[in-house]
Amino acid sequence: MYLFIASEIMLFGSFFTAYFFVRIVNGVPWPTPPYELPVFVAAINTFILMTSSATMHWATVSIKRGNVWGMRAGLLLTFLMGLSFLISQLYEYMRVGFNLSDGAFPTIFFCLTGLHGCHVFVGLTILAFMTIRAFRGHFTAEHHHGVEIGGIYWHFVDVMWIVVFTTVYIL
Amino acid sequence: MRNPLRSEAEAYRLLWIVIAGAAVIIVAAFINTWLGVAAAVIAFAALGWWLMHEPVPGAAEPPPVVTSGTPPGTHRVLVVAPPGTETVNVPNGAEVLVVVPALASTAESLTGAVDDRRGDAEATAAALEARIPGARAEVGADDPALAAEDALRLFGADEVLVVGDDGMFEAIRERVALPVSRA
Numbered sequence: 001m002y003l004f005i006a007s008e009i010m011l012f013g014s015f016f017t018a019y020f021f022v023r024i025v026n027g028v029p030w031p032t033p034p035y036e037l038p039v040f041v042a043a044i045n046t047f048i049l050m051t052s053s054a055t056m057h058w059a060t061v062s063i064k065r066g067n068v069w070g071m072r073a074g075l076l077l078t079f080l081m082g083l084s085f086l087i088s089q090l091y092e093y094m095r096v097g098f099n100l101s102d103g104a105f106p107t108i109f110f111c112l113t114g115l116h117g118c119h120v121f122v123g124l125t126i127l128a129f130m131t132i133r134a135f136r137g138h139f140t141a142e143h144h145h146g147v148e149i150g151g152i153y154w155h156f157v158d159v160m161w162i163v164v165f166t167t168v169y170i171l
Numbered sequence: 172m173r174n175p176l177r178s179e180a181e182a183y184r185l186l187w188i189v190i191a192g193a194a195v196i197i198v199a200a201f202i203n204t205w206l207g208v209a210a211a212v213i214a215f216a217a218l219g220w221w222l223m224h225e226p227v228p229g230a231a232e233p234p235p236v237v238t239s240g241t242p243p244g245t246h247r248v249l250v251v252a253p254p255g256t257e258t259v260n261v262p263n264g265a266e267v268l269v270v271v272p273a274l275a276s277t278a279e280s281l282t283g284a285v286d287d288r289r290g291d292a293e294a295t296a297a298a299l300e301a302r303i304p305g306a307r308a309e310v311g312a313d314d315p316a317l318a319a320e321d322a323l324r325l326f327g328a329d330e331v332l333v334v335g336d337d338g339m340f341e342a343i344r345e346r347v348a349l350p351v352s353r354a
Contacts, residue, residue, distance in 0.1 A: 014243060053186055096250045151179035155186045162186070166193040171200050171207065
């Protein structure tokens with residue numbers, strides 16, 4: 001787990017280094033005029049993702065107490081909210097009005113949010129398997145390691161989004 | 172040091188801590204850019220302090236002491252010998268199990284590059300099995316105390332003989348409720 005955390009810190013760290021270099025060292029305005037970042041949509045997305053973490057936690061707590069239906073509902077809601085986030089993110093990409101070839105600002109924007117989007121996609125894949133397994137009755141109060149591990153990953157993805165949202169969209 | 176991704180509950184708590192930290196940084200940055208930078212530095216320092224000082228659940232509890240029962244009429248000896256041990260003197264007539272911990276450095280353990288160390292341990296185990304009459308030898312965990320503990324779960328011993336340094340001897344003696352002596 002320590003190696004996973006270290007590798008993720010280095011991966012995101014390299015992208016954030018590029019971001020800070022472009023924005024602070026090179027002094028590129030953020031966002032570069034005439035472009036604008038869809039902060040409101042991103043804020044809604046942030047709310048969706050944070051809520052999905054709460055439902056993920058609910059799923060884990062439920063199965064620890066032996067509440068199988070609570071876990072199933074929690075996992076399904078988490079998956080649906082994660083999917084909403086990803087679809088909304090893709091929709092935002094199509095409407096944002098700039099693309100990768102428009103300079104350093106859009107490149108860093110797409111790389112950082114895209115890297116996070118990849119993590120969400122992986123998380124959704126894990127969640128899909130977890131949800132299917134949950135509905136097939138694979139998890140019990142004693143044996144729910146799969147839910148625990150998936151939950152850790154999902155919360156990690158949300159932590160990274162908070163960092164991305166704060167630095168890219170807000171500050 | 173606490174691993175913030177050790178469990179789902181701790182990861183969820185980390186998420187809320189990060190949200191709180193981000194909120195503080197955003198508010199400070201809107202007041203003044205340098206205040207935001209200062210808030211970020213303080214937030215990261217506080218997060219680092221929390222990770223370093225928060226006690227790990229269960230770490231303060233004493234490790235379980237493993238005892239072992241021996242069938243009547245037998246005398247069983249568990250020998251813990253590090254890789255490279257050439258021979259061990261064991262009591263005559265005793266049933267002997269030799270455990271060779273696959274000792275690895277911290278870097279090797281973290282990276283999982285323990286194949287070579289395990290190879291060394293296997294070679295030592297094979298050599299000791301050939302040299303000690305009637306003995307059985309096997310490779311154990313990379314932690315000698317854990318290797319002894321694992322072995323005692325399947326091999327009821329009357330005593331434990333340790334070949335190795337003081338650290339290994341003390342670690343095993345603290346972990347098992349059997350007579351532990353140096354071989």
